[in-house]
Each structure stands twice: as structure tokens, then as C-alpha cells.
Amino acid sequence: MHLGVSESMRECEYSQISTRSSTPMETPYKKRTPKKRKWESFPGRNKFYCNGRIMMAKQTGVFYLTLVLILATCGLFFTFDCPFLALQLTPVIPVIGGVLFLFVLGTLLRTSFSDPGVLPRATPDEAADLERQIDVANGGTGYRPPPRTKEVEINGQTVKLKYCFTCKIFRPPRASHCSLCDNCVERFDHHCPWVGNCVGRRNYRFFYMFILSLSFLTIFIFAFVITHIILRSHRSGFLTALKESPVVVCFFSVWSIVGLSGFHTYLISSNQTTNEDIKGSWSSKRGKDNYNPYSYGNIFTNCCAALCGPLPPSLIDRRGFIQSDAPQLAPPTNGITMYGATQSQQSHMCDQDQCIQSTKFVLQAPVILTASTENGGILAGRTALSLGGPCTSLPLGQPTPPTSTPSLSCHEDPMAHHHFLTPEEVPSPPGMLPCGSPMGHSHTVQAGFYNPASQDSLHEDSVRGLVKLSSV
Amino acid sequence: MAETHSLQELQTPPASSKIFIQRDYGSGTICRFHTKLPSELESRVDKQQFEETMQTLNNLYAEAEKLGGRSYLEGCLACLTAYTVFLCLETHYEKVLKKISRYIKDQNEKIYAPRGILFTDPIERGLRVVEVTIFEDRSIGSGR
Numbered sequence: 001m002h003l004g005v006s007e008s009m010r011e012c013e014y015s016q017i018s019t020r021s022s023t024p025m026e027t028p029y030k031k032r033t034p035k036k037r038k039w040e041s042f043p044g045r046n047k048f049y050c051n052g053r054i055m056m057a058k059q060t061g062v063f064y065l066t067l068v069l070i071l072a073t074c075g076l077f078f079t080f081d082c083p084f085l086a087l088q089l090t091p092v093i094p095v096i097g098g099v100l101f102l103f104v105l106g107t108l109l110r111t112s113f114s115d116p117g118v119l120p121r122a123t124p125d126e127a128a129d130l131e132r133q134i135d136v137a138n139g140g141t142g143y144r145p146p147p148r149t150k151e152v153e154i155n156g157q158t159v160k161l162k163y164c165f166t167c168k169i170f171r172p173p174r175a176s177h178c179s180l181c182d183n184c185v186e187r188f189d190h191h192c193p194w195v196g197n198c199v200g201r202r203n204y205r206f207f208y209m210f211i212l213s214l215s216f217l218t219i220f221i222f223a224f225v226i227t228h229i230i231l232r233s234h235r236s237g238f239l240t241a242l243k244e245s246p247v248v249v250c251f252f253s254v255w256s257i258v259g260l261s262g263f264h265t266y267l268i269s270s271n272q273t274t275n276e277d278i279k280g281s282w283s284s285k286r287g288k289d290n291y292n293p294y295s296y297g298n299i300f301t302n303c304c305a306a307l308c309g310p311l312p313p314s315l316i317d318r319r320g321f322i323q324s325d326a327p328q329l330a331p332p333t334n335g336i337t338m339y340g341a342t343q344s345q346q347s348h349m350c351d352q353d354q355c356i357q358s359t360k361f362v363l364q365a366p367v368i369l370t371a372s373t374e375n376g377g378i379l380a381g382r383t384a385l386s387l388g389g390p391c392t393s394l395p396l397g398q399p400t401p402p403t404s405t406p407s408l409s410c411h412e413d414p415m416a417h418h419h420f421l422t423p424e425e426v427p428s429p430p431g432m433l434p435c436g437s438p439m440g441h442s443h444t445v446q447a448g449f450y451n452p453a454s455q456d457s458l459h460e461d462s463v464r465g466l467v468k469l470s471s472v
Numbered sequence: 473m474a475e476t477h478s479l480q481e482l483q484t485p486p487a488s489s490k491i492f493i494q495r496d497y498g499s500g501t502i503c504r505f506h507t508k509l510p511s512e513l514e515s516r517v518d519k520q521q522f523e524e525t526m527q528t529l530n531n532l533y534a535e536a537e538k539l540g541g542r543s544y545l546e547g548c549l550a551c552l553t554a555y556t557v558f559l560c561l562e563t564h565y566e567k568v569l570k571k572i573s574r575y576i577k578d579q580n581e582k583i584y585a586p587r588g589i590l591f592t593d594p595i596e597r598g599l600r601v602v603e604v605t606i607f608e609d610r611s612i613g614s615g616r
Contacts, residue, residue: 102554103554106554106555106556107554107555110554110555119598119600120597120598120600122600123597125490125492125603126492126597126600126601126603129490129491129492130492152497152498153498154497154498154499154500155499155500159497161497169600170494172495172497172501173497173500173501174501186501187501205547205551206555209551293500294500294501301539304539304544304547305539307547307551308543308544308546308547308548308551309537309539309543309547310536310537310538310539310543310546310547310563310564310565311547311550311558311563311565312537312565313563313565313566313569315595315598315599316598317596
């Protein structure tokens with residue numbers, strides 16, 4: 001038994017984790033792995049640039065098209081029309097054009113590069129807590145019930161809060177999950193491919209200013225291009241003048257941009273999102289008493305709130321460093337979550353981690369048996385937690401667990417526990433098993449545990465052996 | 473038997489459990505948390521004290537999100553400078569968040585830590601929940 005354990009220890013370089021070091025938190029593994037920033041393990045489908053400062057959607061092709069169109073149109077205008085107009089009319093025209101152009105670019109880049117108001121996904125502890133509450137509410141049937149909703153009354157209207165299975169949270173009112181970016185976004189308006197990002201609470205005003213200023217710019221360019229053509233046609237003829245002007249692009253874009261601006265002006269004045277408008281959430285057609293509970297009552301306040309209200313900071317700390325939390329044990333939770341999560345964690349665990357965990361399991365087996373009184377699935381999670389706390393706390397509950405963090409955090413806990421578990425203590429654990437309730441659970445416990453953690457029959461036998469010894 | 477128990481306690485890591493105080497959306501999308509004392513804390517914390525802490529937090533968040541002269545001025549200034557002003561200045565919201573961090577730290581040090589409770593700043597949980605960690609000091613050994 002011991003031989004098997006020490007062999008696995010050697011294979012996994014377990015001896016490198018030294019009990020001799022005075023500070024348990026400093027492990028060789030931690031020093032070797034460079035500190036990563038949180039954006040590098042962000043679970044959504046976003047792209048990050050400039051070390052996390054810039055955040056965009058995955059598909060950015062159309063955004064570049066937008067940029068090209070704006071730059072090309074303005075470029076042509078400044079090259080061909082402005083010299084003529086500056087001389088013939090006034091030099092103020094290119095200046096205004098320039099200011100508008102810079103404003104458009106600024107707001108476009110601000111819209112595209114900023115965090116739209118992404119809600120960070122629930123931590124495993126939170127998710128587990130929610131699951132437990134939901135289970136209690138459903139009478140603990142244990143199977144996943146139909147879509148979970150919570151009803152809340154806001155300003156007299158009953159609003160349903162939906163549970164997001166991806167982010168494992170109850171979405172706040174007006175939030176929605178963007179399937180393209182795979183994030184829940186606060187006050188979700190829509191996903192705009194033209195700006196290459198979602199439009200939500202944090203960048204809606206930039207988006208609105210962008211389309212508004214772009215409308216002015218296109219109208220401005222269109223108007224002065226027509227003026228230029230008219231002035232030139234007095235001299236050389238209409239068709240020649242037309243050839244020399246970038247009027248076609250402007251013509252088509254004016255109507256769509258102006259139309260969009262008008263639509264969003266309506267949305268802002270009634271304090272609705274595109275999402276709500278399309279679904280007709282607050283439409284009077286739904287019912288006589290149906291009204292928008294978020295509206296402030298008058299157009300002016302609604303506009304001010306949307307455009308000049310306080311700008312909330314980003315909730316996802318993109319540039320923060322991933323901290324390996326101090327080992328904290330989450331309470332035993334719903335078997336479904338933990339079991340499934342342990343499975344996914346399993347697939348991400350390196351062999352080293354498995355060795356460490358299975359080794360520690362053998363040494364801690366009686367402790368585990370006493371610690372948990374719930375079913376095997378929970379035990380699996382609990383054991384994994386008690387053995388390598390932070391290891392499981394991060395990947396659990398997330399569909400795309402950060403693969404970097406388990407290696408960071410897993411190795412802290414063995415250090416912490418190794419103080420207790422010296423080889424001399426191993427023979428004594430069998431005596432530790434208190435008689436009473438845990439014994440009754442021991443069979444299910446064993447059966448439950450082995451599925452995810454280890455198929456090594458040697459370990460199974462060793463535990464059985466320990467259990468038998470304790471019953472004497 | 474006594475020896476067994478002490479060994480067991482030595483081997484049991486210091487336990488902590490977490491409870492989550494959820495957001496209260498009754499007043500709309502503004503940031504507010506439920507102020508009711510959770511049952512798990514009833515034995516450890518005075519109800520009045522807890523409610524006071526939560527209410528102060530709620531008031532601070534309301535202050536951050538308040539629509540008033542100051543926020544409008546800030547918004548207009550930002551718009552005029554094409555939103556570049558925030559590259560140098562801190563927004564009002566950020567200032568209040570720092571105030572909240574200090575308040576929570578202060579409350580933890582003075583009131584809750586001596587009772588084995590730790591409040592986590594909600595901003596670290598995306599303003600979704602107030603995470604309260606309850607430490608149960610069971611180990612008598614050298615701990616970690």
C-alpha cells in the first residue's frame with residue numbers, strides 16, 4: 001500500500017513539494033508559472049488586444065469594413081471636394097468636416113473597444129448555492145426542472161428574471177445573453193456586427209453618439225458634394241462633375257444611418273432597448289396594463305439618463321492578475337452540479353494532480369468518510385475540494401474552465417495539507433473512524449467517489465482495508 | 473478516543489462556508505442588495521448591525537448611480553471631449569466604488585472579523601452578490 005503510494009509520488013515528482021519550506025504558499029510550481037491576466041482566461045468568445053485593454057467580439061470583419069467605408073468616403077471628400085469648397089465658399093467647411101470625422105472615429109472606436117457591460121459568470125460557490133436554493137424550491141427532486149425563472153415586481157410591473165445556464169446566474173432585468181459573444185450583457189441592446197461588439201449598458205451612449213454623428217457627417221458630406229456638383233456643373237457640365245464626386249456611397253448610407261439614428265432616438269426617449277422593442281415587451285398590445293417600468297416618465301429625463309447618466313465601470317476585471325485564492329472549502333452542494341463539474345475537472349487535471357489527489361485520498365480516506373454525509377456525487381466534489389481546494393473552485397461550473405488556473409492553484413493545497421499528513425500518521429487513521437453514522441454511508445461513499453477520481457483498484461483496496469481495520 | 477478526536481481535528485482543515493446575499497431588483501436595475509439577515513448569521517451577528525451595514529452599502533451604490541447635476545455635467549463634459557476625459561480623470565462611480573471598498577474593509581476589521589465573518593466586496597463578484605464567508609474555527613493544531 002505504502003509502496004504504491006510512494007511510487008506514484010516519485011512518478012509525479014511529488015517530492016518536489018517540500019514540507020521543509022516554512023511558507024506553505026510559496027511552491028516551486030507557483031514561481032515557475034508566470035502570472036496571467038484575467039482576460040487570458042476569459043470564458044466568453046471575445047477577442048482581447050493591447051493586453052486586455054481592448055475588447056471586441058470574435059467576428060470583426062464587418063467592423064473593418066465600416067472603418068474602410070468611413071475612411072474612404074471622408075478621404076475622397078477631403079481630397080476632391082474640400083479644396084474646391086474651401087476656395088469657392090468658406091474654409092470652415094473642411095474644418096467642420098474634420099471635427100465631425102474625428103468625433104465619428106472616436107465614438108466608433110470607443111463603442112467597439114469597450115466592455116459593453118458583460119456580467120462575469122458566477123463563481124462555483126455562487127452557482128452551487130443557487131442550485132441548492134432552486135433544488136429546495138423544487139422539492140429536491142434532483143432532476144433538472146424546466147427553465148428556471150424568478151419573478152420580481154418593478155414599479156408595479158411583474159418582470160421575469162431568467163436563469164442563464166451558461167453563466168449560472170439569474171439575469172438582472174434587461175440583461176440578455178449574447179449567443180455570439182457567449183456573455184450575459186447588462187441592458188443588452190443588440191449585437192452590432194458593424195461595430196464588432198455588443199451594444200449594452202456601458203457603450204450604448206457611445207453607439208448612439210456614433211450613429212448620430214455619422215448621420216450628421218453623411219448628411220454634411222452629401223450636402224456639400226451636391227453643392228460641389230452644382231457649382232461645377234455651371235462650368236463643365238453635370239455628368240463630368242458627377243464623375244468627380246464620391247456621391248454614390250453617401251447616397252445609400254444616408255438613409256440607412258439616418259433611419260437608424262431616428263429609431264434609436266425613439267428608443268432612448270422611451271427608455272427601451274432594441275431587444276425589448278423587437279420582442280414587444282412593453283407594448284400596449286400585450287395588455288392594457290402593460291407599460292415600461294424603467295421609463296422615467298418624460299422624454300428629457302430618459303434621454304439624460306441614457307446619455308449623461310453615470311458610466312458604470314467594467315465588472316470584468318480584464319487586466320487584473322489571476323489570484324490563486326487561499327484554500328477555502330465550499331460547503332457540500334447539489335450532487336448534479338458537483339458531479340458533472342468534477343467530471344469536467346477530471347478531463348483538465350494533469351496526471352500530477354491525479355497522483356497527488358489519489359495519494360492524499362489514501363492518506364485522508366477516513367477523514368473524508370467522516371466529513372461527508374451526503375451522496376457519493378457530493379462526496380466526490382467535497383473530497384476534491386478538501387484535497388485541492390482552489391483547484392476545483394475555479395473550473396467548476398464553467399463550461400470552458402480556465403486550463404491555466406488549476407495548475408496554479410492545485411499545488412498550494414498539497415502544501416497546506418502536507419503538514420498534517422506525514423507517513424507516521426497513516427497507520428492511525430483507521431482508528432479515527434468514529435463509530436456511528438458515517439459507517440452507514442461508507443458503501444455509497446466509496447462507490448460514489450471512485451467513478452470520477454480514480455479507477456485504481458489498489459487505492460480502492462487500501463481504503464477498504466482501512467475501513468475494515470476501523471470496524472475492529 | 474480523546475487522542476483520536478484531536479488528531480481528527482488537526483487533520484480537518486479550518487472550515488468556512490459561504491452565504492450569498494442576492495440583489496434586490498424591486499426598485500429596478502439599480503444596485504441594491506437584500507438587507508434581511510440570513511438565517512446562518514443569526515447566531516453570530518446582531519440583526520440591527522447587519523441591516524445597517526447593508527443599508528449603508530445600498531445608499532452608497534445609490535449615490536454612485538444617482539442621476540443629478542453632477543452626473544449630467546460629467547456626461548456632457550465627456551461627450552464634448554469625445555470621451556477622452558476619462559483617460560485622465562476618474563468617474564464619479566469609480567470614486568464611490570473605492571469608498572465602498574474602504575467601508576467594507578473597515579466594517580470587516582471592526583465588527584465582523586472578530587466574529588469570524590468576512591464580507592467580500594460585491595465588485596469582486598460582478599455586483600451580483602454580497603459574499604459572506606463564515607469561518608468556523610475548529611482546528612486546534614498549528615493550522616495551515
